[in-house]
Amino acid sequence: MVDYTKAAPFKEAGEITPVFVRFSTVAGERGSKDTARDVRGFAVKFYTDEGNWDLVGNNMPVFFIQDAIKFPDLVHAVKPEPHNQMPQAASAHDTFWDFVSHMPESTRMLVWVMSDRGIPRSYSMMEGFGVHTFRLVNKASKSVFCKFHWNPKAGTHSLVWDEAVKISGAYPDFHRCDLWDRIEAGVYPEWELGLQIFTEEQADQFSFDVLDATKLIPQELLPITPVGRMVLNRNPDNFFAETEQVAFCMAHVVPGIDFSNDPLLAGRIHSYVDTQISRLGGPNFHELPINVPVAQVHNNQRDGMHRQAIHRGRVSYEPNSLAGGYQLDAASHAARARKTIQT
Ligand code: HEM
Known part of the structure; x- marks a missing residue:
């Protein structure tokens, strides 16, 4: 990997990097049933020797839109309808269908979310995707393009709709409980991290734009190279302090990982911080214990509401x-x- 990137997690074989992972639903609010047909968020924070790197992906390899300015519209359309706050958790309802019918570029993702991928059997049986094309940069400042893939060791499995519907009534916390129990029992969920690595010259040969997040790169054209594995071997001690307060941010990269010119990625780089300033009550949420890097920060910056350090x-x-x-x-x-x- 050092030929491609100087990023700390890849600096030598056997390197171990602590992570915190949050899986999430998109449409359903807190407390909603786990088995609704929906996209699942797959967000991983790497606490590397050179600061935090957040790989904020989904369990599907493409996305609904190409232009980040349409993201608020997408979310408004998919969330419960504003006049009566219904339906909860479901993506298949009138305002969503109305929106996507005007956005032909969403068709590819629509097929994924309406498929069995929208009703995973277990979080430990979901693939994860960084979706965008990123860049890797090596010590000589040479860069290649890269797509990130998480491949579950337990295989990729879904529920069938009849199971999903019954479970949602009998056991609405099904996925969260399953994840918790597996980890407590020592049956640790595990993923292989794989990369599709390619040059700008290769990208120019493809018949599609690698900077368009509504497209994927078929593995027939570009196989996935396994480079590491992720094992979830510890549950949080406190749900609020850790799972609720963790802040994932696309702008969090470390030397060796960089951005491509994907315009949707550019929007995301700015959007997450903006939200977290209000969700977590100010600009210093990076000082909350779950968000603190293991590498010390020496940028001299200070002040702002809720500052913990006294400089x-x-x-x-x-x-x-x-x-x-x-x-x-x-x-x-x-x-x-x-x-x-x-x-
Ligand atoms: C490839 C497309 C996208 C993927 C894979 C993706 C993935 C995710 C994930 C996994 C989360 C939950 C993170 C967590 O657990 O904290 C999330 C939240 C969020 N996403 Fe995205 N997203 C995408 C596109 C966008 C776009 C285009 C925008 C805006 C321009 C956006 C804005 C947000 C915001 C504001 C949140 C809430 C963050 C928070 O409250 O901390 N996302 N996204």
């Missing part, structure tokens, strides 16, 4: 020479200047 001194910026925070030597200065010019 000393007059320097709240970088680079600086007043606080000894930046070794201003000719080589690093030149490298910084080059980088500024490139971007």
